[in-house]
Amino acid sequence: MQQVLAIVAMNFRNIPARAAASWVAVLGFAGVVLVLVAVLAIGEGFNTTLKNVGADDVAIVVRGGSSDEMSSSLQPNDVSVITGAPGVLRQGGANGQPFAAAELFVTLDVPKRSTGAFANVPMRGTDVYGPQLRSKFKIESGRMLTPGKNEVVVGAGAARTFEGMELGGTMKSGNAVWEIVGIFSDGGSVTESEVWADARVLQGAFNRGATFQTVRVKLISAADFVTFRDSLTTDKRVNVSVRTEREFMAAQASVLTTMIRTAGFAIGLLMGVGAMFGALNTMYSAVATRAREIATLRALGFGPLPILVSVMTEALLLAFAGGVLGGICAYLAFNGYQTSTLNYQSFTQVTFAFAVTPALLASGIAYALMLGLVGGSLPALRAVRQPIVTGLRAT
Amino acid sequence: MLVLASCFAAYRTMFKFLPLLWASLRRHRLRTVFTLGSVMIAFLLFGVLSALKNGFSMGVDVAGADRLMITHKASFTFPLPYSYWARIRSVPGVRETTHATWFGGYFQEEANFVQTFPVDAGTYFNVYADYVVAKADIERWQADRSGALIGRAYAERFGWNVGDRIPLRSNIFRRSNGSDTWELTVAGIWDAPKAGVDTQILFMHYDYFEESLGADANGMKGFVGWYVIKIDSPDASQRISAEVDALFANSPAETKTATEKAFAQAFVGQMGNIGAIIVSVASAVFFTMLLVTANTMAQSVRERTAELGVLKTLGFRDSAVLWLVLGEALLVTVIGGVLGLALAALLVQSLRAMLAQYVGSLFIGATTIGIGVALMLGLGLISGALPAVQALKLKIVDALRQE
Numbered sequence: 133m134q135q136v137l138a139i140v141a142m143n144f145r146n147i148p149a150r151a152a153a154s155w156v157a158v159l160g161f162a163g164v165v166l167v168l169v170a171v172l173a174i175g176e177g178f179n180t181t182l183k184n185v186g187a188d189d190v191a192i193v194v195r196g197g198s199s200d201e202m203s204s205s206l207q208p209n210d211v212s213v214i215t216g217a218p219g220v221l222r223q224g225g226a227n228g229q230p231f232a233a234a235e236l237f238v239t240l241d242v243p244k245r246s247t248g249a250f251a252n253v254p255m256r257g258t259d260v261y262g263p264q265l266r267s268k269f270k271i272e273s274g275r276m277l278t279p280g281k282n283e284v285v286v287g288a289g290a291a292r293t294f295e296g297m298e299l300g301g302t303m304k305s306g307n308a309v310w311e312i313v314g315i316f317s318d319g320g321s322v323t324e325s326e327v328w329a330d331a332r333v334l335q336g337a338f339n340r341g342a343t344f345q346t347v348r349v350k351l352i353s354a355a356d357f358v359t360f361r362d363s364l365t366t367d368k369r370v371n372v373s374v375r376t377e378r379e380f381m382a383a384q385a386s387v388l389t390t391m392i393r394t395a396g397f398a399i400g401l402l403m404g405v406g407a408m409f410g411a412l413n414t415m416y417s418a419v420a421t422r423a424r425e426i427a428t429l430r431a432l433g434f435g436p437l438p439i440l441v442s443v444m445t446e447a448l449l450l451a452f453a454g455g456v457l458g459g460i461c462a463y464l465a466f467n468g469y470q471t472s473t474l475n476y477q478s479f480t481q482v483t484f485a486f487a488v489t490p491a492l493l494a495s496g497i498a499y500a501l502m503l504g505l506v507g508g509s510l511p512a513l514r515a516v517r518q519p520i521v522t523g524l525r526a527t
Numbered sequence: 528m529l530v531l532a533s534c535f536a537a538y539r540t541m542f543k544f545l546p547l548l549w550a551s552l553r554r555h556r557l558r559t560v561f562t563l564g565s566v567m568i569a570f571l572l573f574g575v576l577s578a579l580k581n582g583f584s585m586g587v588d589v590a591g592a593d594r595l596m597i598t599h600k601a602s603f604t605f606p607l608p609y610s611y612w613a614r615i616r617s618v619p620g621v622r623e624t625t626h627a628t629w630f631g632g633y634f635q636e637e638a639n640f641v642q643t644f645p646v647d648a649g650t651y652f653n654v655y656a657d658y659v660v661a662k663a664d665i666e667r668w669q670a671d672r673s674g675a676l677i678g679r680a681y682a683e684r685f686g687w688n689v690g691d692r693i694p695l696r697s698n699i700f701r702r703s704n705g706s707d708t709w710e711l712t713v714a715g716i717w718d719a720p721k722a723g724v725d726t727q728i729l730f731m732h733y734d735y736f737e738e739s740l741g742a743d744a745n746g747m748k749g750f751v752g753w754y755v756i757k758i759d760s761p762d763a764s765q766r767i768s769a770e771v772d773a774l775f776a777n778s779p780a781e782t783k784t785a786t787e788k789a790f791a792q793a794f795v796g797q798m799g800n801i802g803a804i805i806v807s808v809a810s811a812v813f814f815t816m817l818l819v820t821a822n823t824m825a826q827s828v829r830e831r832t833a834e835l836g837v838l839k840t841l842g843f844r845d846s847a848v849l850w851l852v853l854g855e856a857l858l859v860t861v862i863g864g865v866l867g868l869a870l871a872a873l874l875v876q877s878l879r880a881m882l883a884q885y886v887g888s889l890f891i892g893a894t895t896i897g898i899g900v901a902l903m904l905g906l907g908l909i910s911g912a913l914p915a916v917q918a919l920k921l922k923i924v925d926a927l928r929q930e
Contacts, residue, residue, distance in 0.1 A: 156822040163815030167808055174804070197707055202604070203631055203699040239602045241783070249796035252602060305601040338605070339779065371705075395579075399572060403812055406568035409561035410819035416558065417826055474797040479604065481797065 139429065139438040140445050143422075147446065150418055154450055157414040160407040161454025161503065162461065165496040168400035169462035173486040175392035178473070181484035182385035184321035186378030188354035190265055193347045193364065196371035199383065200478045201237040204345045206372075213370050214347045219360030221350040231350035233261040236334050239480050240305050240327070242294045244472070251472070253290055254480035255305070255327045257334030265348050268319030274299045275314050279330045282337075285314035287324035289483030293472045303327070308337035322381070325472070325483045348377070388475060404503050411507030415447050419515040426515055427523025436516040443512035444505070451504025455497035462496070463488045548855050551831070559859070562823045566863025566906070567870065569816035570899060574871025575878070576809050577895040583795060592761040594654065596790040597754040597771055600781040603790075604629075606750035607780055618770050620763045621756050625650040628733060628752035631699035634685065641681065643695060643729045644752075645736035648674075654757045657720040664689070664715025672735045674714030678726030682716045684880065689713050695729070703741040755787070813902070821910035824856050828914035835918050836926025849919040856911025857904065864903035868896065 147154055193214050194204035206214075215230040222228040236257035241250045256262075260279065263269040277283040284303065291297045303310040310329060318324050335341065351357055354376075361374040375383075419426070426439055467488040475482045552559045597615065599605035606628070616624050625647050632643030648669045652658060660676065667689075668674040675695070677687060687693065691713045701707055711731055719726050733751065740748050758767050768784035775782045785793075828835070835848055843851075872891055879889045 153822055153826065156818045159818050160815050163811050163818075167811045171804075171808065197696075198698055199637055239604050241600070241602045244796075247796060250793050251797045252604070399576075399808060399812075402568050402572055403815065406565045406812075406816060406819070409564040409568075410815075410822070413558055413561050413819070413823055413826075 135434055135438040136441050139434065139442045143442040143446055144449075146422075150421060153414045153417060157411045157447075157450045157507075158454040158457065160410040161451050161500045162458035164400065164403045164407045164503070165455045165458025165500050166462045166465075167403055168396060168499065169459060169488060169492050169496045170466050170486070171396035171399060172393065172492050173462065173466050173488045174471075175389050175396060176489055176492060177484045177487040178392065178482065179385050179389045180487055181320060181482060182322045182381050182389075182475075183378070184268075184319055185266065185323055186376075186381045187267065188357070188376050188378055189351045190377040191349050191351055191357060191360055191374055192377055192380045193349070193372050193374050194345070196373050198373060201235075201346045202239075202478050202480070204237075206234070206344045206347065208342045208344075210370050210372065211344055211347055213367060214364060214372065215349065217360055217363045217367075219351050219356035219363070221352050231261060231264070232347055233258050233265055233349075234331060234344040234347050235259075235262065236331050236338075236340060237345045237478075238334070238338055240303070242297070242303070244293055245295050246293075248295070251294075252474070252480045253294055253327055254325060254478065255284075255329060255334070257329050257331035259331050261350075262328065262348075263316075265350055266318055266321075266323060268317075268321065269323070270317050271314050272317050273315045274312075277313055277328065277330060280333065281330070282308060282310050282333060283313045284310045284327050284329045285316050286312055287326045287328075288315055288317045289324035289472070290327055290481075291315050292470060293325075293481070293483045297327075305337065320485075322384075322475075322482050322484075325481055384475065384478060388473070400499065404499060408503045408507045411447060411450070411504060412510060414450070415443065415508050415511035416514070418446065419443060419511045422515070423518065423523045426518065427520045430520045431524065440512045440516050443515050444508045447504045447508025447511075448501060451500045451507070452497065454504075455500030458500070459488075459493040459496050463493065544851060544854065548851065548858055551827070551855055552858065554831075555827070558823060558827070562820055562859055563863045563866070565816050565819045566860050567867040569812055569906075570864045570867025570903070571871045571874070572812050572867075573809055573899060573902065574868045574891055574895065575874055577898070578871070578875045578878075578889040578891050580806075581892060581895070582889040592764070592786060592788060593758050594787040595756050595758060595764060595768060595771075595784050596787050597756065597782050597784045598790075599753075600772075600783045603753060605780070606747055606752055607754065607782065609749050609751055611754065611775065611780075611782075612751075614774055615754055615756060615771060618767060618774070620759050620767050622759050623650065623653040623757040624754060625654045625756075626733070626751040626754045627651070628736070628747065629699075630695075630731070630736070631697050632695045632729065633698060634693065634695060637698065639685075641695060641729050642727050643697075643731060645731050645733040648730075648732050648734075651730065654755050656757075658717050659720055660715060660717040664717070668714035668730075671712060671714050672732050673709075673711055674732065675711040676715045676717055676730040677713055678728050679716055679718050680726040681729060687713050689715060695731075700736075700747065701741050702739045705741070709736065709739070761786075813906070817906060817910060820856070820860065820906065821913070823859075824852070824910050825914050827855070828852055828918055832921065832926050835921055836923050839921070839923045839926070845919050848921070849915045852915040852918045853908065853911040856915075857907035860903045860907035860910070864899060864906075868899050 192201075193206075194201060195206055195210075198204035211234045215232045215234075221231040223231060238255050238257075239252040240255050242253045243250050263276065271285065272288060274285070277285050286297045296303065297312065299312060299315055301312045303312065316324070316328070331344065335343070349360070351360055357376055364370060364372055364374050429439065430436075466486040469486040470483065471486070472481050472483040474480070597607070597611075599607055612624065612626060615621065627644040627646045630643035630645055632641040633639050634641050652660065652665060664676065668676045675693060681687060693711045693713060694708045695711050696708050698707075702709070709731070717726065717730075737748065756767075756771075758764060764786050771784045772782050838848055838851075839845070868891070875889050875891055
């Protein structure tokens with residue numbers, strides 16, 4: 133043990149002599165971790181934003197066969213069947229008002245602040261229950277819209293991303309002009325990408341008659357979901373799909389999240405192999421430079437284990453340093469970076485921030501260490517196997 | 528002149544001394560293999576990422592400048608009245624007009640998304656005259672109201688042939704009988720006008736689609752998704768756009784007219800800065816690989832200092848030694864780069880089918896290859912530069928003394 137410590141310490145002290153090569157290995161690992169963490173942070177941020185709204189005691193009802201709000205369509209009698217179903221929370225006892233909002237979901241073409249290019253902003257028509265169905269909903273500035281008027285409240289994400297979405301401003305859609313009376317937040321969820329109006333006013337403005345697209349209901353408790361769903365799916369009067377908000381949002385996030393994660397892992401894996409080659413080169417030449425030193429140590433009676441450990445430790449140390457450096461760079465450069473993209477499922481813009489989470493950083497560093505382990509083991513074996521006599525003769 | 532001369536010198540040296548370069552690469556076989564490996568992976572990633580970027584920006588490059596898209600002003604997801612068609616046709620300078628609608632189709636299960644447009648069968652291919660489709664196919668399709676004209680990509684993916692019955696489901700529309708399924712017969716197959724064009728569109732008859740819609744048709748009864756017009760000259764596009772939009776100003780459905788290219792660009796823009804992200808990832812990869820290669824080159828030259836001294840003693844010019852070192856670096860990056868790009872091409876082949884639903888068609892174009900070659904040369908020169916200059920400045924006496 134003492135031997136191991138002595139040699140590891142000695143080896144560390146002479147790393148500066150091989151500074152350039154060591155730096156290359158460190159930067160190689162840092163590059164890998166930086167890219168891996170940055171790409172995965174996009175997926176993480178997107179996923180968190182969509183799943184933030186996922187409550188288990190809120191159900192979303194769309195027309196049967198529709199996977200998203202956009203393509204769904206519900207008639208007024210569908211809405212009354214849905215809100216009358218068992219399991220729905222009612223205000224003031226069993227015969228009170230159902231805690232539910234029939235909503236419309238349309239898109240508007242609005243230019244982005246960053247590029248001036250037009251993109252699809254989701255516009256939601258809801259009623260007084262809309263905000264109450266989202267536990268984190270909060271008016272940040274201004275006030276809530278007045279039902280029946282051409283007024284909208286804008287989500288904080290949409291306000292940040294799109295031109296002209298300021299408090300007191302106006303928005304035009306078709307021949308309707310909307311006054312922006314408030315900015316709202318919703319705990320960083322996808323709802324913040326939306327613009328909200330009164331459902332009935334929106335129906336008029338977009339010639340939707342009395343139809344809605346989705347119904348969102350508050351359940352008495354999460355346990356009542358099954359009762360609620362089964363009563364609707366067996367009801368001959370309606371043809372609807374019923375999901376909890378959590379399920380619904382997870383499905384919405386799945387395509388893009390899977391795509392980004394797959395891309396992140398594939399790129400990370402390939403780059404990792406590339407960086408490992410670099411580390412192998414560095415460590416092989418480190419061992420080659422130390423050939424005489426290692427042989428001398430062996431001749432003095434040091435066993436193979438301390439030598440092996442010292443080479444491995446050096447490789448792991450370089451990998452760790454690279455991992456930490458890459459992680460720090462990724463965090464500084466990308467954490468909280470605001471962007472927006474098209475969500476394939478709803479065909480609308482989602483604004484979100486890159487999220488460099490501690491778990492991502494930890495997996496980045498772990499990956500670097502793994503690469504270091506492989507990159508160090510082959511050269512370490514060579515160091516140990518090298519005949520003492522050859523080593524002593526080395527230049 | 529100087530550049531030309533030195534290029535010539537490089538060329539001569541490289542081929543004359545190829546065996547020598549080869550020998551020095553074989554000196555540390557393992558190291559060469561690892562370096563080649565790093566370079567190869569860098570170019571593999573470069574190739575795949577470029578193909579991905581091409582896939583995302585697809586449509587922009589192939590959009591016709593003489594085609595204009597007319598969509599609802601508030602959002603292209605809102606329909607336009609069918610009655611607009613006659614009025615659009617009357618605008619001077621408009622040669623051909625047609626319309627299309629978004630169907631939201633899928634085959635059997637929702638994961639099998641089939642991009643389907645109900646279109647006007649009589650006029651669509653007058654506007655899209657560049658699409659490659661046999662005359663017999665188009666006539667068969669026009670004659671069959673429930674006919675489907677499918678893109679080559681779908682023919683390959685689902686193994687559909689002319690005459691096959693396809694029950695196509697819509698996740699948006701319902702027929703008057705409550706069903707979401709339209710029975711179609713494959714009438715023909717269309718091909719891309721040029722490489723890289725996404726052929727994932729199935730065309731069906733708008734008439735057949737519209738007449739079978741129920742009363743609750745998401746506002747599509749009597750409406751179409753968008754109009755496409757072909758104009759006499761691309762120069763007139765601004766005037767014609769303005770005139771078309773003026774026709775419908777202050778109506779319940781105002782229009783926005785733009786060239787197909789602008790429309791495609793806006794659509795790609797919706798993805799956000801995917802392109803920028805891809806470029807920055809590729810740059811990070813390259814920076815890392817550059818370091819690895821540069822380091823190996825530096826090591827290799829350092830170890831061979833004495834050897835280079837011998838070469839100079841034998842009468843090799845300083846510049847020849849410089850090019851020998853540079854040549855060695857170039858050889859590594861070019862071999863690695865070519866292997867990497869070749870692998871990327873293979874990988875893209877298999878990724879294309881997997882990702883077809885999301886990013887259009889992936890391809891490695893001439894531009895990608897051009898940039899790739901430039902990068903190989905650049906990477907080789909930069910990584911070899913420092914050691915090459917060291918070799919150039921090396922004094923024979925110092926070099927031989929080094930041991």
